[in-house]
Every structure is written in C-alpha cells, then in structure tokens.
Amino acid sequence: MGKKKVVVAYSGGLDTSYTVMYLAMEKDYEVYAVSANTGGFSGEQLKNNEENAYKLGATKYVTLDVTQEYYEKSLKYMIFGNVLRNNCYPISVSSERIFQAIAIARYAKEIGADAIAHGSTGAGNDQIRFDMTFLVMAPGIEIITLTRDKALTRKEEVDYLNAHGFNADFAKLKYxxxxxxxxxxxxxxxxLDSEKGLPEEAYxxxxxxxxxxxxxxxxxxxxxxxxxxxxxxxxxxxxxxxxxxxxxxxxxxxxxxxxxxxxxxxxxxxxxxxxxxxxxxxxxxxxxxxxxxxxxxxxxxxxxxxxxxxxxxxxxxxxxxxxxxxxxxxxxxxxxxxxxxxxxxxxxxxxxSPDDLLKSKLGEYGEMQHGWTAEEAKGFIKVTSTPLRVYYGIHPDEKR
Structure with missing residues (x-):
C-alpha cells in the first residue's frame, strides 16, 4: 500500500504552511499543495508558494487558475444583480472562496485523493465555505482541519515550522x-473596536x-x-x-x-x-x-x-x-x-444608450406631455385616487 494522498488548499500563509508540513512529516501523507487562483495571487506570490510548498515537504505543488470560471459562473451575475451586501460590501474575497473550493475538490477527485485539508479556524465563515463545498463536490473524501481541530495558536504553528527548519517570516501583523x-x-x-475606523496606513x-x-x-x-x-x-x-x-x-x-x-x-x-x-x-x-x-x-x-x-x-x-x-x-x-x-x-x-427609455416621444418629465391630453391626465389621477377616496369616505376620522 502506498501513502495516502491529501490535497491541501494552500494559500502560502501560516495555517496552510503548518498543515502541509505536519501532514507530510507527522502523518506521512503524500501532500499535494494546491493554490486555486481566482485573481488574487500575483505571479511572484505563486512562484513563492511553489518554492515554499516543496520546502515544507509537499510531494507536488499545483496552481489552478479559475479566474475566468469565477467570472463566468458568478462574478458577471453579481454585476447583473448590482450585488452589494448590506448595500455596502461587494462580497469580495468571500465569493471567491467557493470557486477555490470547487476547483480543489475537482482536483482531489482527479488524483484520487484520500483527504482534503484547509487552514480555516473555527471562528469564521471560510470553514463553512470550504467544508460545505467539499462535502457536496467530493463526497467520501476526508476533510482535515488541523488549525480548527487542534485549536492551534499562531505561536504554536510558528514554533513547529521553525523547529523543523522552515524559517519564513510569519510575523503577527496588525491587519x-x-x-x-x-x-x-x-x-x-x-x-475590533466598534467606535473606531481604519486609519490611512491600514489601506x-x-x-x-x-x-x-x-x-x-x-x-x-x-x-x-x-x-x-x-x-x-x-x-x-x-x-x-x-x-x-x-x-x-x-x-x-x-x-x-x-x-x-x-x-x-x-x-x-x-x-x-x-x-x-x-x-x-x-x-x-x-x-x-x-x-x-x-x-x-x-x-x-x-x-x-x-x-x-x-x-x-x-x-x-x-x-x-x-x-x-x-x-x-x-x-x-x-x-x-x-x-x-x-x-x-x-x-x-x-x-x-440606444435603449434609453428617457428618450420617449410621449413626453419629457416636468416639461410637456405628448401622449395624453390634460383631460386624460385628470381622469387618470381621479381613477387612481379611487381606493383612497373610498376608504376615507367611510373612515374620515383617520385622515392625517
């Protein structure tokens, strides 16, 4: 029997770096580190991801470019729908997670993986996006989440990586x-403080x-x-x-x-x-x-x-x-x-626009009507007011 295969959703960050090394060294998995790019990684970042994945013990590193798929299958519909959560947030990275997870699940099935791993904690939304997608798209494949299951601290992960010769800089940043x-x-x-906003240097x-x-x-x-x-x-x-x-x-x-x-x-x-x-x-x-x-x-x-x-x-x-x-x-x-x-x-x-409905021959708002007469306008208004006139004719005491 050969080693079990695990696909790690690899961002290059601390949690997924720990996951790659731990599963390769402690659990003797054949680790496939996969970066699913939906437009957020630069070429330099992907190159660094590849170099570091092999240093961490990955058997193979793969970049899956799903940027065009993300656009065709979701992003264009967000534009069609003018989607802003709470009339504010354009559902930025959170929507990309789904397509990263779909691509990773697809790849895991292609190589016959025994497990898929991701680095999400138990306190956020991403754990749900990854787990739910894997459960549906790759049923029967085990899901491994070391950071969540072991309640790992940042220090524990850094110490483990350093102790095994991986000394990349994972300094705790303010943002x-x-x-x-x-x-x-x-x-x-x-x-984290409801009374404060972000300063200029945070952007x-x-x-x-x-x-x-x-x-x-x-x-x-x-x-x-x-x-x-x-x-x-x-x-x-x-x-x-x-x-x-x-x-x-x-x-x-x-x-x-x-x-x-x-x-x-x-x-x-x-x-x-x-x-x-x-x-x-x-x-x-x-x-x-x-x-x-x-x-x-x-x-x-x-x-x-x-x-x-x-x-x-x-x-x-x-x-x-x-x-x-x-x-x-x-x-x-x-x-x-x-x-x-x-x-x-x-x-x-x-x-x-050739389809500009403002360019109507029936009239210009606030200026002149061409599609109806003054008498027709008065008749329209009177008919439109009928339900209100009926109601307040019976309940005159409710008039404001």
Whole structure:
C-alpha cells in the first residue's frame, strides 16, 4: 500500500504552511499543495508558494487558475444583480472562496485523493465555505482541519515550522488582508473596536492622482465591452483596468458590519475600486434602460443571490434559476455609463444608450406631455385616487 494522498488548499500563509508540513512529516501523507487562483495571487506570490510548498515537504505543488470560471459562473451575475451586501460590501474575497473550493475538490477527485485539508479556524465563515463545498463536490473524501481541530495558536504553528527548519517570516501583523479580483478585505486592528475606523496606513492603495478624470464604461447585455473607448474581450482585464484607474483615487474604501454564517456579528474593512465603479455604472445604465418592475424584481433576486453567495449556498439549486432571470433582464442593458472620478469618491454623470427609455416621444418629465391630453391626465389621477377616496369616505376620522 502506498501513502495516502491529501490535497491541501494552500494559500502560502501560516495555517496552510503548518498543515502541509505536519501532514507530510507527522502523518506521512503524500501532500499535494494546491493554490486555486481566482485573481488574487500575483505571479511572484505563486512562484513563492511553489518554492515554499516543496520546502515544507509537499510531494507536488499545483496552481489552478479559475479566474475566468469565477467570472463566468458568478462574478458577471453579481454585476447583473448590482450585488452589494448590506448595500455596502461587494462580497469580495468571500465569493471567491467557493470557486477555490470547487476547483480543489475537482482536483482531489482527479488524483484520487484520500483527504482534503484547509487552514480555516473555527471562528469564521471560510470553514463553512470550504467544508460545505467539499462535502457536496467530493463526497467520501476526508476533510482535515488541523488549525480548527487542534485549536492551534499562531505561536504554536510558528514554533513547529521553525523547529523543523522552515524559517519564513510569519510575523503577527496588525491587519490581515485577503486580496482578490473583486476587492481586498481588511481585518483586525481598529475594526475590533466598534467606535473606531481604519486609519490611512491600514489601506494598501492610496491617492496618487488628484485631478478629476472621466471614466466611461460600455456595456453590451450587461457585460463590459469597453473602458474609455478601449475595447475588451477579456472581462478580467477590463475589471483590472477599472481597478487601476479607481485605485489611483483610493475609491471604494468602506467598512461593513454584518451577520456571519455562524451567527455572530462581523466587521470587515475593504477597498474595492473596480466593484464599486462597475456596479454603480451598471446600475446607472439600468435606470435608463429597464422598466420600473424589472428594476424592482432585479433588486429582490440580486439581494438573494448575494446573500446565498455569502452564506455558502452557491450550490443551492435555486441559484441557476436566479442567474437565468438576471441574464434575461440584461437584454437591453446596452450603452455607456459616464462617471467622474476624484480622490476618495466619484459621481455618476449620465449615459449614452440606444435603449434609453428617457428618450420617449410621449413626453419629457416636468416639461410637456405628448401622449395624453390634460383631460386624460385628470381622469387618470381621479381613477387612481379611487381606493383612497373610498376608504376615507367611510373612515374620515383617520385622515392625517
């Protein structure tokens, strides 16, 4: 019998580094260290991950690039739905975890792994996202979570690595960061005190441009096709271009307070220039191109879509149904949204769209009607008031 195989969801951080070494040395596993990249790793980081994985005792290191899959299977629907949790947080790294977990589960099945391991603690949401996805996508494969099960402290993990010759710098930082294509989340520091906000030095991106600039984002059926008249077929590159422009103004900073999956309140800071700019540009274009009830129902299902993503319910069968509705709603979301950027903020300017419902021949709001007469308007108003006139005719004492 050969060694058992374990796939470790390897980020290169302390918890997963400990997991790789411990399972290789203490449990004699054949360890496959896998970094699933959804757009948050740089080339240099992935190279370091590979080098360190082998130093830690991994049999094999693999990078799985699932950035395009993440866009096609979820990110574009978050744009279609203008998804902002609590009208604030663009569900940045948390939504990426699902696709990292799916890719890792898929790989574990391909190589016939006996187990999958991740480094999540027992106090956060990621343990649920990884475990639930593995249970559904890779049934029968054991899930190993050393940090959670052994209640390991940071010091215990560092001491173990150092004692076995791995001396990478895992100094305890004031803040922890998770960087992704859809934003960077920031935890720790002042965020642990409800009365305080993050100071300037907590953010990774700072103002480098002060003069105002125009940003034009062109959409076809709800998807980005051009940025400032530069065409993009690769949607990820379009997002990165917008992020580059917005980050120069430190746009997209905020803090979100919300309910975690495990039931406690959580507070996270973030900087997400591209999501904020794209969602508001998309929302602006929809105001011109969608009907009142299209916008209303999109708000409802978009909110549910974001909540299910955050709550680790991406695999719930209703999600493709919601995606189908969101996709259908985008058939006339065509045109260019125009924004004006400035340090720490932006404003919406207007749109240029062939499907602009504001350009109606029936009338201009507040100016002149062309599709009805004055008498017809008075008749419409009188009929519309009928239910209220009936009610207050019987209950005149309730008039305010």
């Amino acid at each position: 922890s960061y998770n960087v992704g294509i859809w934003g960077t989340s920031i935890c720790g520091g002042e965020l 990774l991106k700072h103002v480098t441009r002060h003069e105002e600039a125009e940003l034009k984002i062109k959409f076809e059926k709800g998807e980005i096709v051009a940025v400032n008249d530069e065409p993009f077929t690769d949607k990820i590159k379009a997002i990165q271009k917008i992020e580059e422009m917005g980050a120069a103004y430190a746009i997209g900073r905020d803090c979100n307070v919300g309910d975690t999956i495990i039931g406690i309140k959580g507070r996270v800071g973030f900087e997400a220039a591209a999501p904020k700019l794209i969602i508001e540009a998309h929302r602006l274009l929809e105001k011109y191109t969608l009907s009142k009830w299209q916008q209303y129902w999109k708000d409802q299902v978009g909110n549910w879509y974001g909540m299910f993503l955050h709550e680790s319910q991406y695999l719930e069968p209703v999600m493709p149904d919601i995606e189908a509705m969101l996709t259908s709603s985008q058939r006339n979301v065509n045109g260019t949204a125009i924004l004006k950027l400035r340090p720490f903020g932006f404003e919406t300017v207007g749109v240029d």
